[in-house]
Amino acid sequence: MTSNAENTLTAVYRVRESAAAIAARAKGIALEQSIEMPDEFVSDAFVRDSIVGRVEDIRDLGQGEYDVRIALAVATTGPEPGQFMNMLFGNTSIHEDVRLVEVEIPAAVADGFGGPNHGSAGLRARVGAASRAMTCSALKPQGLRVADLASLAARFAAGGIDFVKDDHGLADQSYSPFSERVRACAIAVAETNAATGGNTRYVPSLSGNLDQLRTQADAALRAGVDTVLIAPMVVGMPSFRSLASELPDLAFMAHPALAGALRIAPPVLLGKLFRLFGADATIFPNHGGRFGYTRETCLDLARAARSPWHGLKGCVPVPAGGMTTDRAPEMLDFYGADTILLIGGNLLAAGDALTAKTAEFVATVKGHG
Amino acid sequence: MTSNAENTLTAVYRVRESAAAIAARAKGIALEQSIEMPDEFVSDAFVRDSIVGRVEDIRDLGQGEYDVRIALAVATTGPEPGQFMNMLFGNTSIHEDVRLVEVEIPAAVADGFGGPNHGSAGLRARVGAASRAMTCSALKPQGLRVADLASLAARFAAGGIDFVKDDHGLADQSYSPFSERVRACAIAVAETNAATGGNTRYVPSLSGNLDQLRTQADAALRAGVDTVLIAPMVVGMPSFRSLASELPDLAFMAHPALAGALRIAPPVLLGKLFRLFGADATIFPNHGGRFGYTRETCLDLARAARSPWHGLKGCVPVPAGGMTTDRAPEMLDFYGADTILLIGGNLLAAGDALTAKTAEFVATVKGHG
Numbered sequence: 001m002t003s004n005a006e007n008t009l010t011a012v013y014r015v016r017e018s019a020a021a022i023a024a025r026a027k028g029i030a031l032e033q034s035i036e037m038p039d040e041f042v043s044d045a046f047v048r049d050s051i052v053g054r055v056e057d058i059r060d061l062g063q064g065e066y067d068v069r070i071a072l073a074v075a076t077t078g079p080e081p082g083q084f085m086n087m088l089f090g091n092t093s094i095h096e097d098v099r100l101v102e103v104e105i106p107a108a109v110a111d112g113f114g115g116p117n118h119g120s121a122g123l124r125a126r127v128g129a130a131s132r133a134m135t136c137s138a139l140k141p142q143g144l145r146v147a148d149l150a151s152l153a154a155r156f157a158a159g160g161i162d163f164v165k166d167d168h169g170l171a172d173q174s175y176s177p178f179s180e181r182v183r184a185c186a187i188a189v190a191e192t193n194a195a196t197g198g199n200t201r202y203v204p205s206l207s208g209n210l211d212q213l214r215t216q217a218d219a220a221l222r223a224g225v226d227t228v229l230i231a232p233m234v235v236g237m238p239s240f241r242s243l244a245s246e247l248p249d250l251a252f253m254a255h256p257a258l259a260g261a262l263r264i265a266p267p268v269l270l271g272k273l274f275r276l277f278g279a280d281a282t283i284f285p286n287h288g289g290r291f292g293y294t295r296e297t298c299l300d301l302a303r304a305a306r307s308p309w310h311g312l313k314g315c316v317p318v319p320a321g322g323m324t325t326d327r328a329p330e331m332l333d334f335y336g337a338d339t340i341l342l343i344g345g346n347l348l349a350a351g352d353a354l355t356a357k358t359a360e361f362v363a364t365v366k367g368h369g
Numbered sequence: 370m371t372s373n374a375e376n377t378l379t380a381v382y383r384v385r386e387s388a389a390a391i392a393a394r395a396k397g398i399a400l401e402q403s404i405e406m407p408d409e410f411v412s413d414a415f416v417r418d419s420i421v422g423r424v425e426d427i428r429d430l431g432q433g434e435y436d437v438r439i440a441l442a443v444a445t446t447g448p449e450p451g452q453f454m455n456m457l458f459g460n461t462s463i464h465e466d467v468r469l470v471e472v473e474i475p476a477a478v479a480d481g482f483g484g485p486n487h488g489s490a491g492l493r494a495r496v497g498a499a500s501r502a503m504t505c506s507a508l509k510p511q512g513l514r515v516a517d518l519a520s521l522a523a524r525f526a527a528g529g530i531d532f533v534k535d536d537h538g539l540a541d542q543s544y545s546p547f548s549e550r551v552r553a554c555a556i557a558v559a560e561t562n563a564a565t566g567g568n569t570r571y572v573p574s575l576s577g578n579l580d581q582l583r584t585q586a587d588a589a590l591r592a593g594v595d596t597v598l599i600a601p602m603v604v605g606m607p608s609f610r611s612l613a614s615e616l617p618d619l620a621f622m623a624h625p626a627l628a629g630a631l632r633i634a635p636p637v638l639l640g641k642l643f644r645l646f647g648a649d650a651t652i653f654p655n656h657g658g659r660f661g662y663t664r665e666t667c668l669d670l671a672r673a674a675r676s677p678w679h680g681l682k683g684c685v686p687v688p689a690g691g692m693t694t695d696r697a698p699e700m701l702d703f704y705g706a707d708t709i710l711l712i713g714g715n716l717l718a719a720g721d722a723l724t725a726k727t728a729e730f731v732a733t734v735k736g737h738g
Contacts, residue, residue, distance in 0.1 A: 032659070035510030036536055037714035042510055044517070046544070051512030075542060076511060080577050082603040083540040090537065090603065090626030094660050141404030141411055142445060143420030148413070167405055168459065171452040173444060175415070208449050209607035210579035234451040234459065236605015238578035257459030263629050290401070291463050345406035 005106055009072045010056070011088050012102035014265075016064050026055045026068040029098065032091050034072060051076060067101065074105075079112040081237040081277050093263055101265040103272055110310035116280040117244060118251040119313025120306070120338055123280055126226060126251070127162040128199045133337045135160075135365050136203075136318060137358065138344035139185070140167035146176050150184040152354070156347075157192035157200035159358025163340065164189065165229045166205035168255040172212070178204070179219050186223035203253055205229040210239045217247055227251040232274055233258040244278025253318065254279035266297055271304025275315035279305075281340055285321030286331065295334075302335055318342050325361045332368045341365060374475055378441045379425070380457050381471035383634075385433055395424045395437040398467065401460050403441060420445060436470065443474075448481040450606040450646050462632055470634040472641055479679035485649040486613060487620040488682025489675070489707055492649055495595060495620070496531040497568045502706045504734050505572075505687060506727065507713035508554070509536035515545050519553040521723070525716075526561035526569035528727025532709065533558065534598045535574035537624045541581070547573070548588050555592035572622055574598040579608045586616055596620040601643055602627040613647025622687065623648035635666055640673025644684035648674075650709055654690030655700065664703075671704055687711050694730045701737045710734060 011033070017025045030053035031039060042048050050073055057069040077084045089100045116122075127134060137156050139149045149170075156164040166185075172178040182204045189202040206216045206228050213235060220228055228250055232240040234257050244252050254274040259266075264273075270284050282305050285291030287298050302317040319331060320342035328341055343361060350357035380402070386394045399422035400408060411417050419442055426438040446453045458469045485491075496503060506525050508518045518539075525533040535554075541547040551573045558571040575585045575597050582604060589597055597619055601609040603626050613621050623643040628635075633642075639653050651674050654660030656667050671686040688700060689711035700710055712730060719726035 028659070034538070035512065036507075036538060037509055037717060041714070041718045041720070043720075044510075044513055046514075047510050047512035051510065075544065076538065076540075078540055078542065078576075080540060080581070082578075082600075082605075083576050086540070086576075086600065086603045086626050087538065090600070093627050093629045094625060094654055096661055138405075140406055141413075141416050141420065143404065143416035144413055145415075169403070169405060169445065169456065171445075171447055171449060171455075173447065175444065207447075207452050207455075209451075209611040211611070212449070212607075231451075231455065231459065234455045234605075236451075236578075236603075236608055238581075239605055239608065242578040242580070256463060257455050258462050260462045260629065260632050263632070285463055290397070292465055345410070348406060349410045351410070351412075 006108060007074050008106065009074055009077070009088070009109065010104040011070050011072060011100060013068045013070065013092065014099045014101045015066050015068050016097040017066055018064065022058055022066050026058050026070070029068060029092055030055050030070045033070065033087060034076065036091065074109060079109060081113065081241040085237055089264060099263055099265060100268060103268055105310070107310040110276065110312050113241065113276050114245060114278065115276055115312030116252070116278055116315050117248050118280045120316050122251055123227070123316055126199065126201055129162060131337060133332055133365050133368065134162040134340040135362050136163040136165060136340050136342040137161050137347050138165050138167050138342070139170065140344060140348065142167055142169040142173065143175060146181050146184045149176060149181060150188040153185040153202055154188040154192045155355045156358055157189045157198060158196060159355040160196070160198055160362040161200055161358050163201050163203050163227065163253070165203035165253060167344070168205055168229060168231055168257050170205050171207040178216050182220050182223050182225065186225055190224060201227050203227045203229050207235065210242060213239055213243050217243060217250060221249065227253060229253045229255055231255040231257040232277065237277055241277040251280040252278055253281040253283060255283050256285070266293060267300040267304040271301045271315070275305055275312065279315050280313070281316040281318050283318040283320050283342060286319035286323055289322035291321050302339070306338060314338070316340050320344070325357065325364065328361060328364045329368055332365065337369065375477060376443050377475065378443055378446070378457070378478065379473040380439050380441060380469060382437045382439065382461065383468045383470045384435050384437050385466040386435060387433065391427055391435050395427050395439070398437060398461055399424050399439045402439065402456060403445065405460065443478060448478060450482065450610040454606055458633060468632055468634060469637060472637055474679070476679040479645065479681050482610065482645050483614060483647065484645055484681030485647055485684055486617050487649045489685050491620055492596070492685055495568065495570055498531060500706060502701055502734050502737065503531040503709040504731050505532040505534060505709050505711040506530050506716050507534050507536050507711070508539065509713060509717065511536055511538040511542065512544060515550050515553045518545060518550060519557040522554040522571055523557040523561045524724045525727055526558045526567060527565060528724040529565070529567055529731040530569055530727050532570050532572050532596065534572035534622060536713070537574055537598060537600055537626050539574050540576040547585050551589050551592050551594065555594055559593060570596050572596045572598050576604065579611060582608055582612050586612060586619060590618065596622060598622045598624055600624040600626040601646065601648070606646055610646040620649040621647055622650040622652060624652050625654070635662060636669040636673040640670045640684070644674055644681065648684050649682070650685040650687050652687040652689050652711060655688035655692055658691035660690050671708070675707060683707070685709050689713070694726065694733065697730060697733045698737055701734065706738065
């Protein structure tokens with residue numbers, strides 16, 4: 001491929017391979033992710049010059065691991081989020097000894113997708129947090145009736161939480177249908193805000209196909225909601241991006257469900273790619289919780305979400321996954337203030353003292369640093 | 370959870386864990402995939418009795434691996450394909466030491482999703498293959514102009530191939546826009562069929578969000594196409610199922626792009642789940658090709674796709690991935706006649722002899738057994 005910065009995506013694949021075979025293996029990945037056939041049978045000059053992927057670098061990481069850097073043609077991707085993912089990792093995802101560990105894009109691709117609608121500043125404006133870290137909790141367990149979820153939402157709001165989101169398991173189930181739930185919870189939170197002078201945001205979880213997502217987003221907007229939860233890998237990247245681009249007033253908190261642990265490095269998938277397609281905030285499992293991310297992965301992910309990137313708005317990292325309020329100061333030291341701390345079960349475990357424990361958590365975060 | 374066969378999904382997770390910790394670990398997965406919080410804080414009787422996941426069995430596989438069988442409530446899933454995947458493997462996909470290796474569903478869930486529109490019999494009727502195995506090839510490389518792709522399609526059709534599909538990398542790129550491509554290739558194949566008396570089907574690849582998929586499917590139908598290619602993990606399961614259910618005249622060949630290698634066992638994802646959501650045929654990498662599936666995985670996958678399952682139509686296995694025509698007899702012995710053999714690059718490598726080599730491949734398959 002004859003490339004320049006504007007027409008080229010760069011993907012870095014971490015490959016387990018022998019020293020003798022890595023050059024051929026790298027070439028194989030470049031072909032697999034572009035023309036999917038041996039290049040000796042390509043007679044078309046345009047394909048050969050502009051479409052076939054090109055190995056740019058092979059870095060020996062030791063212990064049989066290599067980082068293979070491959071240039072792919074932007075023209076192959078659309079730009080459409082599904083096809084973008086397909087060209088980055090479609091067939092190669094099937095190789096168990098290859099991981100996608102980095103993605104670089106030209107500015108035009110970033111502009112084409114557009115990234116977050118609101119980013120950190122927009123989320124801060126929603127909850128009146130000029131520079132401090134923000135707080136979040138979750139409505140659960142699923143199975144509760146709408147009135148119980150609304151009452152929980154009101155109690156979190158009374159404690160001054162910034163965001164109270166649906167558990168990502170809350171969809172459109174018979175026991176708490178979406179439209180009824182979004183209305184009841186939004187009203188409960190708005191009434192509590194009116195009484196306390198607070199700015200708590202109720203963040204409903206959207207699910208389903210694009211039609212259902214649009215209907216749910218519309219119901220949420222009509223209920224006064226301005227921030228929603230979505231799991232991009234559950235609804236599909238194309239639906240996620242379509243919704244974010246059609247509804248510029250909404251902010252999107254992305255959930256990592258179905259995103260897997262290993263095959264696309266979490267900083268790339270949950271940090272860069274979710275941000276590229278429109279995540280204003282990205283939830284991920286903090287180190288030392290129920291999941292296995294390391295401190296380094298968490299820090300890389302936060303950096304990928306927030307760092308300057310072709311003028312895209314920043315995406316706020318939301319460490320979560322079995323966090324407890326006593327870890328709040330340590331987490332704030334680790335992540336800094338441009339962070340949303342999400343603590344669910346540990347607050348819910350307070351039972352009747354939920355509002356008091358929430359207020360204590362909120363005070364810790366507001367008073368930190 | 371108080372369960373009976375009708376209200377319960379069963380998921381089997383293969384977990385690396387110590388003997389001392391496996392019981393607690395299994396309980397943890399059951400909670401993670403249902404209420405996502407410790408059950409000691411659940412006061413609601415309905416949630417406790419009908420929603421919380423229940424460990425049904427823990428089987429020691431030796432060498433630190435266990436199969437954990439968990440019952441989940443059907444009521445939590447909608448039924449909606451995204452939420453179904455979310456409840457099966459949403460958060461647990463983030464644990465690198467857990468794989469989803471089996472899924473069992475009650476008949477009502479199978480009915481609710483509906484499975485393939487046409488299945489094996491419908492695909493056979495399209496190409497006039499009463500009982501023999503079927504053949505397939507691919508239009509590639511991407512980057513070719515529409516006229517070149519149409520000419521390739523005509524040459525495959527002249528060789529008597531049953532299905533000629535777009536490479537899964539063909540989307541709606543500027544160099545071969547979908548609507549132009551589908552018209553030109555469908556006409557080229559129809560004209561060849563008219564001349565030869567053949568029944569070749571052109572199978573275009575659909576991509577994009579649900580709106581784009583509908584527009585493309587409509588253009589395909591108007592061009593006389595009755596079978597399409599789709600990558601469920603690229604477009605998202607909700608879009609895939611919506612399209613299959615809205616367009617009962619179309620048959621769907623599923624492509625494994627982005628489906629990964631390890632975290633959901635291929636027989637479950639590419640066999641059962643793709644079939645459940647509407648795949649009439651499922652493409653997967655045959656053993657001994659460019660990808661790492663074992664013979665056993667391939668056989669399990671074919672069995673999962675074809676076996677009787679709550680009255681759903683069978684899904685035809687399509688082994689592929691670097692196959693060569695000389696492997697056709699061995700593959701037919703291995704998979705049996707209810708199979709589509711997909712050979713792309715190896716036929717394209719014949720260059721000017723493409724039609725002759727295709728005819729030879731077709732004759733081998735027709736004459737087998």
